[in-house]
Amino acid sequence: MNPNDLAVYFIMGTENCETDPLNVLEDALQAGITMFQFREKGPRALKGEKYEEFARACQRLCKHYHVPFIVNDDVELALKLQADGIHVGQKDMALVNIREQFKGKIIGVSVHNEQEMSAAVLNGADYVGIGPIFETTSKPDAEPPTGVSFIKEIRNKYPNYPIVAIGGITTENSSEIIQAGADGVAVISAICQSSNRRETVNQLKIIKNY
Numbered sequence: 001m002n003p004n005d006l007a008v009y010f011i012m013g014t015e016n017c018e019t020d021p022l023n024v025l026e027d028a029l030q031a032g033i034t035m036f037q038f039r040e041k042g043p044r045a046l047k048g049e050k051y052e053e054f055a056r057a058c059q060r061l062c063k064h065y066h067v068p069f070i071v072n073d074d075v076e077l078a079l080k081l082q083a084d085g086i087h088v089g090q091k092d093m094a095l096v097n098i099r100e101q102f103k104g105k106i107i108g109v110s111v112h113n114e115q116e117m118s119a120a121v122l123n124g125a126d127y128v129g130i131g132p133i134f135e136t137t138s139k140p141d142a143e144p145p146t147g148v149s150f151i152k153e154i155r156n157k158y159p160n161y162p163i164v165a166i167g168g169i170t171t172e173n174s175s176e177i178i179q180a181g182a183d184g185v186a187v188i189s190a191i192c193q194s195s196n197r198r199e200t201v202n203q204l205k206i207i208k209n210y
């Protein structure tokens with residue numbers, strides 16, 4: 001995959017939005033996000049037909065703006081919609097089984113330590129999401145924050161591997177994340193809660209200076 005696609009990776013589900021989620025997504029796409037992850041989770045998450053309809057509507061918007069549409073966890077949905085890729089956590093289906101079903105598609109994996117990182121690389125992930133870097137309010141079961149030192153450690157060991165950082169990332173701390181070696185930032189609240197998404201996306205999109 002092209003690591004530049006990870007520059008500003010927006011993740012969203014209905015629970016994360018105070019206004020119409022499709023408007024939030026279109027606004028974010030117009031503002032210049034480079035990748036989107038459909039993550040419909042939590043007690044108020046849509047189910048059944050409504051869930052699938054919402055996913056298809058998000059996919060249509062992403063196609064219109066030529067932004068990769070990635071599905072979080074749901075292998076069945078990702079296959080049914082022929083999504084551009086799938087993102088899985090450590091508790092989801094084993095990576096080796098997924099690769100078979102997603103030939104030519106993007107597979108991302110969440111990693112929280114060195115062991116998980118080497119397993120993800122060994123099993124053929126296209127990119128890794130590492131975090132949480134800072135405290136996050138968007139994932140109740142998040143692991144303890146690692147700080148930016150974890151990004152540096154992983155980058156030193158894997159100089160060319162596509163890495164996106166996640167967890168508590170804002171316009172204030174995103175340059176620190178990129179300086180530490182990540183290819184981009186994955187965010188929920190920074191974009192969902194922004195009152196000026198164009199400005200937010202511009203500030204999150206840091207051009208590497210090394």
Ligand code: 3NM
Nearest residue numbers: 131132136138167168187188189
């Ligand atoms: N995954 P925000 S942290 C979806 O550590 C997610 O794997 C994480 O939301 C992980 O940008 C997280 O609002 C939430 O902090 C990110």
